[in-house]
Amino acid sequence: MTEQYFQSPSTRPRIAVIGAGIIGTCIALELQKRGMAVSLIDKDDPGKGCSYGNSGAISVSSIVPLATPGVMASLPKMLMDRESPLRLPMGYLPRAATWLARFVLSASPERVNQSVSSLAALHNDAIAKHAALTREVGVPELFMQAGHLHLYPDEQSAQGDAQAWQIRESHGFRFEVLDRHGITALEPRIGPRYQAGMYLPDHATIRNPARYVSAIAQAFVRHGGQLLRDEVLALTQTESGWSVKGMNALVTADHIVVAAGAWSRKLLDPLRVRLPLESQRGYHVQFAGAENLVSRTVVLADRKVFVTPMEGGLRVGGTVEIAGLKRPPDMRRAAILERIARETFTDLGTMPASTWMGHRPCMPDSVPVIGEAPGNSGLWLAVGHGHLGLTDSVNTASLIADQLELRYPANRASQSNAA
Numbered sequence: 001m002t003e004q005y006f007q008s009p010s011t012r013p014r015i016a017v018i019g020a021g022i023i024g025t026c027i028a029l030e031l032q033k034r035g036m037a038v039s040l041i042d043k044d045d046p047g048k049g050c051s052y053g054n055s056g057a058i059s060v061s062s063i064v065p066l067a068t069p070g071v072m073a074s075l076p077k078m079l080m081d082r083e084s085p086l087r088l089p090m091g092y093l094p095r096a097a098t099w100l101a102r103f104v105l106s107a108s109p110e111r112v113n114q115s116v117s118s119l120a121a122l123h124n125d126a127i128a129k130h131a132a133l134t135r136e137v138g139v140p141e142l143f144m145q146a147g148h149l150h151l152y153p154d155e156q157s158a159q160g161d162a163q164a165w166q167i168r169e170s171h172g173f174r175f176e177v178l179d180r181h182g183i184t185a186l187e188p189r190i191g192p193r194y195q196a197g198m199y200l201p202d203h204a205t206i207r208n209p210a211r212y213v214s215a216i217a218q219a220f221v222r223h224g225g226q227l228l229r230d231e232v233l234a235l236t237q238t239e240s241g242w243s244v245k246g247m248n249a250l251v252t253a254d255h256i257v258v259a260a261g262a263w264s265r266k267l268l269d270p271l272r273v274r275l276p277l278e279s280q281r282g283y284h285v286q287f288a289g290a291e292n293l294v295s296r297t298v299v300l301a302d303r304k305v306f307v308t309p310m311e312g313g314l315r316v317g318g319t320v321e322i323a324g325l326k327r328p329p330d331m332r333r334a335a336i337l338e339r340i341a342r343e344t345f346t347d348l349g350t351m352p353a354s355t356w357m358g359h360r361p362c363m364p365d366s367v368p369v370i371g372e373a374p375g376n377s378g379l380w381l382a383v384g385h386g387h388l389g390l391t392d393s394v395n396t397a398s399l400i401a402d403q404l405e406l407r408y409p410a411n412r413a414s415q416s417n418a419a
Helices: 022-033 069-080 090-105 109-123 126-136 155-159 162-170 180-186 209-222 261-271 331-344 386-405 409-418
Strands: 002-004 014-018 037-042 148-152 176-178 196-200 204-206 226-229 232-237 242-246 249-253 255-258 278-288 297-300 305-310 313-322 354-362 369-372 379-383
Touching: 014 022, 014 242, 014 249, 022 037, 022 209, 022 255, 022 379, 022 386, 037 209, 037 249, 090 313, 109 386, 126 204, 126 209, 126 386, 148 155, 148 180, 155 196, 176 180, 180 196, 209 226, 232 261, 242 255, 255 261, 261 354, 261 379, 278 331, 278 386, 305 331, 313 331, 331 354, 354 386, 369 386, 379 386
Parallel strands: 002 249, 014 037, 014 255, 037 226, 148 297, 255 379
Antiparallel strands: 148 196, 176 196, 232 242, 242 249, 278 313, 278 354, 297 305, 305 313, 369 379
């Protein structure tokens, strides 16, 4: 095993960021821009985990947590329905019991209101910030601001989400109510199942999340950042800071930021940092060459399915499967998505589809943990973003950087003078 040191003046804070998904890469780049010496560590190439297969939505109006009184009322039925958007295999129930108990507690009106406020604050101005970041890292073509279209079979079905839309409206989100004519004016290839819609015209989409993460990481490296391909085995606090033991190297740093997604507990549990974190496994199917079937993110709201015109294909993603990190993918979940896609878009015909499954790290209340771990000076957390990691990555990076920068006023002053 070799020991790695940052090639930078000793006066600069040394930060190790663990996890090169959208959260970790944004944090690494932001810390670097604040004048810190940063090492970004992941066992895979940047963007190869959960960030690779997400639906690309910058969904700033998604401020209602997964756990709500309405969801609780329908939870037993959903868990028994093999085609439900929410699936928990009975064999995994004992492992998930503690998380589920916290999930239920998070559905109280008071806790829901707290989560709504937290998510709304975290989403603030995310669309403009992603637009700026895509330009900064050289991929402005990936940013598409054409709105998000949520679809329902009829007005009665839409009324089932009335509270969520009222909450959005109370937080200043603008949307248009559409009938079938309004839907087809925007998306003429939507099948006849959908007769009612809600259109958020200001929302945006990243058309290739994996390439976006790769571009952020490349910008980080171009400006002197250290990117290490290594599997992190353990974190240890030392007299001078922290050490990160990898399969191939030992990295020393003043601070570490854990942004390892659903795998974060493997690093944090030995430190007695207990997070109620669970993997909500998501699936997608992608139809190569069919990206022109829609011109924006389309949400089949009754089925909790996102349809996105990605670079090179139409991506259809969704489902929440609570089944942990070790179980193999259940491709019956992907098959459900494929069937829904073909029912909605008859133009797909017999076009073949590729499939993917990834692990979304989620807290019971849907609110990520961002900040220094209590009782562990120098250990920072950016964990549990669930379905909204892409949306909240830039603001999460700023929150971590703002707090770390307060520890080093001299470094901040030198950066200001340099500017």
